[in-house]
Amino acid sequence: MRDARLAVGREGPAILVEDLHKSFGAVHALRGVDLRVERGTVLGVLGPNGAGKTTVVRILTTLLAPDKGRAVVEGRDVVRDAAAVREIIGLAGQSAAIQEELTGRENLEIIGRLHHLPKADCRRRAEELLEQFGIAGAADRPAKTYSGGMVRRLDLAASLVARPSVLFLDEPTTGLDPRSRIGMWDVIRDLVAQGTTLFLTTQYLDEADELADEIVVIDHGKVIAAGTSESLKNRVGGDVVEFVTPERTRVDAAAAAVAGLAEGEPFVDTETGRVAVRVGSLGSEALVRAVRELDAVGIETAGLSLRRPSLDDVFLALTGHAAEGEDAMPARRGRRRGRAGVASQDARAAR
Amino acid sequence: MRFGTLDALTMTRRELLIWFRVPAYIFFTIIQPVMFVLLFRYLFSGAIPVRVQGGYVNYLMPGIIAQSAAFASFGTAIALARQIQKGVIDRFRSMPIARSAILTGRLASDTLRLTLTVVVILAVGYGVGFRFRNGWGPAILMMLLAIALGVVICCISAYVGLAIRDEESVGSFGLVWLFPLTFVSSAFVPVYSMPGWLQAFANNQPVSIVIDEMRSLALGGPLVLHGWESAVWLVGILAVFGPLAVRAYRKV
Numbered sequence: 001m002r003d004a005r006l007a008v009g010r011e012g013p014a015i016l017v018e019d020l021h022k023s024f025g026a027v028h029a030l031r032g033v034d035l036r037v038e039r040g041t042v043l044g045v046l047g048p049n050g051a052g053k054t055t056v057v058r059i060l061t062t063l064l065a066p067d068k069g070r071a072v073v074e075g076r077d078v079v080r081d082a083a084a085v086r087e088i089i090g091l092a093g094q095s096a097a098i099q100e101e102l103t104g105r106e107n108l109e110i111i112g113r114l115h116h117l118p119k120a121d122c123r124r125r126a127e128e129l130l131e132q133f134g135i136a137g138a139a140d141r142p143a144k145t146y147s148g149g150m151v152r153r154l155d156l157a158a159s160l161v162a163r164p165s166v167l168f169l170d171e172p173t174t175g176l177d178p179r180s181r182i183g184m185w186d187v188i189r190d191l192v193a194q195g196t197t198l199f200l201t202t203q204y205l206d207e208a209d210e211l212a213d214e215i216v217v218i219d220h221g222k223v224i225a226a227g228t229s230e231s232l233k234n235r236v237g238g239d240v241v242e243f244v245t246p247e248r249t250r251v252d253a254a255a256a257a258v259a260g261l262a263e264g265e266p267f268v269d270t271e272t273g274r275v276a277v278r279v280g281s282l283g284s285e286a287l288v289r290a291v292r293e294l295d296a297v298g299i300e301t302a303g304l305s306l307r308r309p310s311l312d313d314v315f316l317a318l319t320g321h322a323a324e325g326e327d328a329m330p331a332r333r334g335r336r337r338g339r340a341g342v343a344s345q346d347a348r349a350a351r
Numbered sequence: 352m353r354f355g356t357l358d359a360l361t362m363t364r365r366e367l368l369i370w371f372r373v374p375a376y377i378f379f380t381i382i383q384p385v386m387f388v389l390l391f392r393y394l395f396s397g398a399i400p401v402r403v404q405g406g407y408v409n410y411l412m413p414g415i416i417a418q419s420a421a422f423a424s425f426g427t428a429i430a431l432a433r434q435i436q437k438g439v440i441d442r443f444r445s446m447p448i449a450r451s452a453i454l455t456g457r458l459a460s461d462t463l464r465l466t467l468t469v470v471v472i473l474a475v476g477y478g479v480g481f482r483f484r485n486g487w488g489p490a491i492l493m494m495l496l497a498i499a500l501g502v503v504i505c506c507i508s509a510y511v512g513l514a515i516r517d518e519e520s521v522g523s524f525g526l527v528w529l530f531p532l533t534f535v536s537s538a539f540v541p542v543y544s545m546p547g548w549l550q551a552f553a554n555n556q557p558v559s560i561v562i563d564e565m566r567s568l569a570l571g572g573p574l575v576l577h578g579w580e581s582a583v584w585l586v587g588i589l590a591v592f593g594p595l596a597v598r599a600y601r602k603v
Contacts, residue, residue: 061445086447097438099365101372113361114448116354142372158442 014039014074014166014197015060021068022055022221029055031221032069037214039074039165042198044212044229046205046311052221053201054094057170060199061091073166090164094171096155100144104135104154107143108161115162122161129157133187149180156187166197173207185210205311209233217314224318236309236317237263237278241290243304245273250299257293261286267316278313279306355449362448362456363463366430370464376426380468384419385475391415391539392479399540403570405482412481413493413565414538416469417558420501421533423468424508425525427461431512432521440603454600458505465501469494485571493568496581500561503585506592513599537562557584 017035021028030052037043045053058064060071062082070077076084098107105126112122130136133153138146143154152172159167172188173181188211192198202208208215209229217225217232225232241261245254248270255266255275262277269275279286287306294301315321370376388411396407403410434440443453473481473494483490511528515521535545535552536559542550553559561584564577 058441063441063444083447086445089445091442091445093438093441095436095438097442099369099434099439100437101369102365106368110361110365111442111446114358114443114446116357116447162446 012075013037014041015043015199016072017056017060017069018071019069020056020059020066020071022052022059022064022066029221030059030066033218033221033223035216035223037197037199039197040192040195041213042192042200042211044208044215045199045201045218046203046208046215046314047201047218048203048311048315050220051218053218054170055221056218057091057093057168057199057201061089061168062086087162088165090159090162090167092156092159092167092169092172094174096151098143098151098155098158100151101142103140103142104130104146105139107154108158111158111161117162125161129160133157149176149183152176152180152184153187156184160191164196166199167191169198169200171201171203174203181207203311205232205314206308209308217318219315219319225314232314233309236314238280238309239278239283239286239306240276240309240313241279241286241304241306242274242276243290243294243301245275245299245301247300248273251275253297254294254299254301257297257299258290260293261289264317276313278309278317354447355451355455358449358452359455359459362452363459366456366460367463369430370426370460380419380423380426380464381471384415384422384468384472387418388412388415388472388475388479395539399544401541403566404484405480405570408476408480409482409484409570410541410566411539412473412476413497413569414536414562415476416472416494416497417500417562417565418533418538419468419472420465420497421504421529421558423465424461424501424504425529426464427457427505427508428512428515428521428525429518431457431509432516432518435513435516435603436518440600444603454509454597457509458502461505462498462502465498465505469497469501483569485567485569489568489574493565496561496565496568499585500558503588503592506589506596510592510596510599513596513603516603532556532558537566557581557588560584 013036015035015037017033020030020033022030033052033056035043035045035056045056047053055064059066060073060078062078062085065079072078073085074088076088078085102110108126108129109122112125113119117125127136130139133156135146135150135153135157138150143151146154156169156172169188173184176184185207188198188200192211198211200208200211212229215227215229215232216223225235227235241258243254245251251268251270251273255268255277258275258277259266261279261282263280264278267274267276277290282289284306287304290304294304391411392408396411399407401407401410431440440453511524512521515524535549536542536556537553538558542553542559545553560577561581564574564581566572567574567577
């Protein structure tokens with residue numbers, strides 16, 4: 001029996017999830033989720049608040065038992081072999097699970113002890129990680145004094161103390177400023193280069209795009225799309241040209257003017273005067289053409305920009321409605337530094 | 352599990368390390384009780400008539416020692432709620448730590464903390480005139496009883512912290528159950544001096560009973576009746592809240 005488990009453990013996917021169901025009273029958090037993650041790859045699980053991403057993570061990290069279905073991490077069933085799963089996973093949840101009264105070093109060393117590493121190893125490993133994550137200087141100060149970015153890095157370091165082969169990151173950059181986000185991405189990329197399997201949940205399409213080999217989109221407890229970042233963006237219709245029409249009465253005319261660029265129908269919000277069109281892979285040419293078309297019909301616009309598709313765009317394309325987060329926050333759009341064409345332009349200024 | 356003891360020890364050490372770092376915790380569990388001793392000893396001793404040898408200070412000390420033990424246990428609820436809020440408990444539960452270690456380590460460190468607290472209070476009490484009048488044996492038993500009370504209240508605290516899970520709510524809620532339990536008791540004033548309707552509660556609640564037994568141990572007096580009642584109460588509370596705390600922990 002044990003040999004069979006080991007054999008499966010050495011081959012086969014790093015993570016396998018079959019028909020996972022989980023309800024909390026009347027709330028059906030997961031309604032039949034299927035996933036597969038190959039070893040050494042990164043799966044990005046994309047979805048708004050309340051979609052069920054964290055529930056999947058909690059089940060895979062043995063914090064919750066599913067109501068129905070099966071989840072296996074490197075050949076070990078998360079319910080029947082929970083103890084074996086815990087030995088090979090690392091978890092960095094949404095809030096940094098750091099004891100702030102203790103120093104960074106103490107946090108890491110104690111985690112090492114709790115992983116049953118020998119004392120000398122704990123110290124060495126803590127030192128290694130503090131260096132790797134750039135917090136060696138603050139190592140002996142209480143974590144309470146760390147900046148938000150440092151705390152997140154310490155948290156990530158803590159999840160790596162025992163060198164897990166499968167790492168779960170639940171929304172690793174939510175709430176971080178743009179610079180810290182990019183720093184975090186670099187750190188995560190290094191991890192992946194070392195062969196760790198990564199299960200990443202996020203609200204940001206650009207993050208999934210940057211980091212994931214495969215993306216899975218979850219909405220209301222079900223997987224609604226799966227594929228590479230490219231295939232997903234193609235389904236969504238590529239980049240988006242977006243602007244606001246101050247003259248509300250001319251919104252429809254503005255939409256008509258740029259309809260020629262669009263793949264599919266332009267999105268129009270008559271209340272805010274916002275118009276958005278998916279322009280495939282036209283790139284900055286789409287922006288130039290939009291300016292021309294709008295100028296030709298004499299409509300002024302504000303905030304004309306070309307941007308990468310967001311989670312909202314993905315959901316709009318896949319489900320016909322916007323991503324409905326639990327708290328109904330608009331999906332945040334991350335912007336990559338130095339990306340050409342993401343400029344707010346007044347239509348007239350381009351003349 | 353072979354790692355049960357090691358993990359419990361690591362957790363104990365961890366909790367103690369945390370506790371000693373935060374001035375507010377030290378204040379709450381040591382300095383505040385010391386203030387209470389001085390306050391009651393000097394402010395109220397003239398006004399509160401008691402029928403014990405040695406005067407009010409002798410009447411007071413067993414009460415305050417018990418009260419400090421109870422209040423020290425309050426920190427357990429807050430610490431647990433905080434750890435849950437921050438996801439620390441989640442991380443522990445996703446690690447190969449022996450399942451029992453978290454609560455065991457918690458209880459062990461809290462017991463050590465309690466012991467330190469009551470020893471310090473006793474020392475202060477000696478400083479302001481308290482004296483044992485019943486011999487060393489009973490004196491030690493009295494201290495052990497105080498510690499036992501503290502440990503049992505730790506179980507209640509642990510359950511409260513694990514069930515409510517929100518630091519602020521736990522803090523406010525604590526005032527609701529801890530204050531009446533410690534103040535409406537025989538800790539500071541004789542129960543017969545309270546209004547009739549309060550006496551019923553004060554006379555029969557576990558803290559009063561334990562304090563009465565502690566007073567008998569310290570100063571001489573009937574030991575048996577209150578001794579049995581104390582034991583029954585303490586074991587009873589443990590039997591109820593121990594499993595409750597464990598169940599609440601599993602549900603986190």
